[in-house]
Amino acid sequence: MQNGITLVEGNQLYDPTGISIDDDTQTIYIADSGNDRIIKWKFDEKQGQIIAGGNGRGNGLNQLDWPTDVILDKKTNSILICDLNNRRVVRWSLEINAYGQIVINDIDCGGLKIDTQGNIYVSDYVNNEIRKWSAEDPEGIIVAGGNGKGNQLNQLNYPIYFFVDKDESIYVSDHLNHRVMKWIKNAKEGIVVAGGQGKGNLLTQLKDSSGVMVDHLNNIYVVDSGNNRIVRWSKDSKKGQVLVGGNEKGEEANQFDYPTGLAMDRQGNLYVADFSNHRIQKFLIDNH
Numbered sequence: 573m574q575n576g577i578t579l580v581e582g583n584q585l586y587d588p589t590g591i592s593i594d595d596d597t598q599t600i601y602i603a604d605s606g607n608d609r610i611i612k613w614k615f616d617e618k619q620g621q622i623i624a625g626g627n628g629r630g631n632g633l634n635q636l637d638w639p640t641d642v643i644l645d646k647k648t649n650s651i652l653i654c655d656l657n658n659r660r661v662v663r664w665s666l667e668i669n670a671y672g673q674i675v676i677n678d679i680d681c682g683g684l685k686i687d688t689q690g691n692i693y694v695s696d697y698v699n700n701e702i703r704k705w706s707a708e709d710p711e712g713i714i715v716a717g718g719n720g721k722g723n724q725l726n727q728l729n730y731p732i733y734f735f736v737d738k739d740e741s742i743y744v745s746d747h748l749n750h751r752v753m754k755w756i757k758n759a760k761e762g763i764v765v766a767g768g769q770g771k772g773n774l775l776t777q778l779k780d781s782s783g784v785m786v787d788h789l790n791n792i793y794v795v796d797s798g799n800n801r802i803v804r805w806s807k808d809s810k811k812g813q814v815l816v817g818g819n820e821k822g823e824e825a826n827q828f829d830y831p832t833g834l835a836m837d838r839q840g841n842l843y844v845a846d847f848s849n850h851r852i853q854k855f856l857i858d859n860h
Contacts, residue, residue: 781795
């Protein structure tokens with residue numbers, strides 16, 4: 573068990589959620605939800621930079637309303653944002669003085685991913701599905717869930733965060749089913765790969781699963797929000813291993829207060845949005 577390094581302090585953020593890492597520039601992008609803005613923060617700097625929103629809560633093209641996720645699209649030098657309460661996905665150029673451009677409208681977007689081909693994946697937590705948008709499918713196609721709210725293998729319940737691997741398998745953090753589901757490309761139902769044993773704090777259980785990442789060894793890392801811990805499930809394991817937290821909620825270096833978003837750098841270190849502590853924590857993880 574180990575202590576976190578505070579990358580971004582609590583006096584800079586208000587209810588951070590989704591985060592993503594750019595290894596090439598040693599930068600973290602943060603959905604600073606409570607401040608309705610996106611922050612870009614270089615690891616070695618003391619101050620972040622507002623790169624989207626920050627103009628009050630609203631639905632103008634220069635505004636956001638409770639953004640919950642952000643991803644970097646290097647090919648277009650822009651970021652994509654889940655603008656949750658405005659029910660849209662917006663793209664902001666990283667050029668100076670940019671405004672948002674609506675990419676997808678009328679969607680209850682929670683989480684976002686982009687693959688190497690530039691396809692965009694979005695979780696819809698109301699329709700309980702993950703959709704994929706591509707040049708061939710401008711309306712988006714369902715790639716996980718989409719069979720109503722429920723706990724069957726072909727259903728999801730309030731999915732927000734998810735991970736897409738190189739084979740286009742989707743690992744969905746199935747928040748209110750307290751499990752992680754793996755949907756192989758073109759599958760009609762998912763496989764339970766973490767949790768799924770009811771809501772609880774046993775090593776076989778999760779409680780309000782949030783951010784999820786998968787490493788090159790197919791280890792699954794889950795933010796177990798309701799248990800204030802980060803759990804690693806190795807491939808085919810029936811129970812998880814607590815990596816960080818699992819202590820009572822709190823603001824010490826080995827504690828969380830309802831963590832949400834998760835990101836991983838090339839070295840396999842983890843970054844956690846510690847929601848109610850209003851901070852970003854970094855953990856050095858030994859993957860060997």
